[in-house]
Amino acid sequence: MKLGERIKERRFQLGAVAVILAVLIVIALAFKITGSMAFCVKFCHSTMVDQYNEVQASKHRGIACIECHLKPGLIGNVQTKVGALPELIIQLGGIEAEEIEAKERTPNELCIYCHDYPPVVYLSAVNRINLKEKIEKGEAYCDDCHMRKDHVIKSNPIEELKK
Numbered sequence: 001m002k003l004g005e006r007i008k009e010r011r012f013q014l015g016a017v018a019v020i021l022a023v024l025i026v027i028a029l030a031f032k033i034t035g036s037m038a039f040c041v042k043f044c045h046s047t048m049v050d051q052y053n054e055v056q057a058s059k060h061r062g063i064a065c066i067e068c069h070l071k072p073g074l075i076g077n078v079q080t081k082v083g084a085l086p087e088l089i090i091q092l093g094g095i096e097a098e099e100i101e102a103k104e105r106t107p108n109e110l111c112i113y114c115h116d117y118p119p120v121v122y123l124s125a126v127n128r129i130n131l132k133e134k135i136e137k138g139e140a141y142c143d144d145c146h147m148r149k150d151h152v153i154k155s156n157p158i159e160e161l162k163k
Helices: 005-032 037-044 046-054 073-083 085-092 108-114 131-136 144-145 158-162
Strands: 120-121 129-130
Touching: 005 037, 005 073, 037 046, 073 085, 085 108, 108 144, 129 131
Parallel strands: none
Antiparallel strands: 120 129
């Protein structure tokens, strides 16, 4: 191979590497920006300002929405964000958003990642509920007691678990 051809090939390789790096940087920045609570509320969930404010006034104020509302891991993150693209396009197009309804429950694993398993709840001396066992069997969710659509703690969640 002649020197001129090797130089052209090397320039092409360097150019390809530069393009790939630029694309990866843009993707990383997009994930960082779209993972912020401010982005979620401003561009995607403008109907959830009250919930955003409520979270800001709670113990969870430093936690980004995606830490509890995205499937864990890179694949879960990508799936959720790609699935949300139509909503983002609607919002950027100025179309009035409808009320947001959760499509799936918050997986218990996301709660347990930060919080210990729940204890056995004693309703009386002989009546108890082993929440850990119910959660492991998929019979109970952390958000049965601790969250609703508007993130408000329910007033009497034990009644639900007795069923």
